[in-house]
Amino acid sequence: MGGSPLRCEGIFKRYDGNVVLNDVSLSLLPGAIFGLVGRNGAGKTTLIQILLGLLQADSGSAVVMDEPALAMTDASKRRLGYVPQQPETLGWMHVGDMLNFVGDFYPMWDQPYVEDCLKRWSIAPSRPLSKLSPGERQRIALIRALAIRPQLLVLDEPAAALDPVARRDLLRELALRAGESGTTVLFSTHIVSDLERVASHVACLHHHKMVLIAPMDDLKETHALLQVNSDMAEQLPGKLPGELSRRRRSDGGLSIIVVRDSGAVWPAPAGEAGVQFESPGLEDLIIELTS
């Protein structure tokens, strides 16, 4: 204990000869709410499945609560909450029966919490699971994952099926329930504003590589966007110190994302004529890094 509840190192994975993950490493601090972003097809779901031992990597290691992901003990599995992108349902069961059934397997099962959530979200326990809307199904999956009082909670695109109000509810639940009980959370999303609200850390997967891992609060203070006009772009030497990405704009200028240590100075061209210096919002930053 005390180590990282979820980590992987040097993960490689191919499907049918195509590289899906290329040397990906990640380590979650205990109690962190880790947001994983990336465009569709970047490899987010594959990474999550490898982290949880649901899929075998070609090489590299994944460790869950100090056990190899592929050989997790039942005791660890009972402290792991997982909400897949499309929660599987025992469609023929009623909501209440399913939750009771599942709860029997978990020693820490929090029945009052389950009842409180169902009431708050107006889902009657007597309804058949097959009659729930996609959003309701997502909520049931979340209730189920949180009710086991997990030490580690992993959610794959939890907000995808939800409308904005329901999404806000889900984020609130994550922030309060997980954030306060010290549960470590990993969730993937492509909705950057969600990430920014609840995440303590952000990781960005692009072209099957990890291009960014940073604490959320420092991110905006340690990253800047330099807009270099076309004249200046000609004179620019090779890679700038701290340069993360460089994109040639249609007007011949350059958009460059640079990173610095907090408190350190920005690289030299930041103060020169022909270079505009911007603090990008998270969304702009992610777009620059992934386009």
Next chain:
Amino acid sequence: MNPEDLSIRPGAAEPIYRQIVEQLRRLIASKQLSSGESLPSVRDVAGQHAINPMTVSRAYGLLELEGLLERQRGKGMVVAASRRRLQTDDRRLEQLEPGLTDIVRQARELGLADRLVVERLKVLLEREK
């Protein structure tokens, strides 16, 4: 004060903890929040805006360090008495030090005359009054 009185803009260039710090600083400086007034709990702010409670704690903690807020038993965070706030000018100035040092270094790198930098700083200070 109610949690919904804070405005949180995830898209902005400022991190969320800083948005909270700046708003509370302004409200306290302009006496819209007076000494002794309670702040909403971390949980209520986090719940209202669906944000990470640690972000709210961090903002409150920074303001506590600045002497603007203090923890009171049973009441949670309250706006500190203004005498205490005055006493801590030096400590607050200390917190500006890293930023100021940074500016000095950059001014040197850009080869700017001291006079120009100081004048510019005065203009900016005046504008934010």
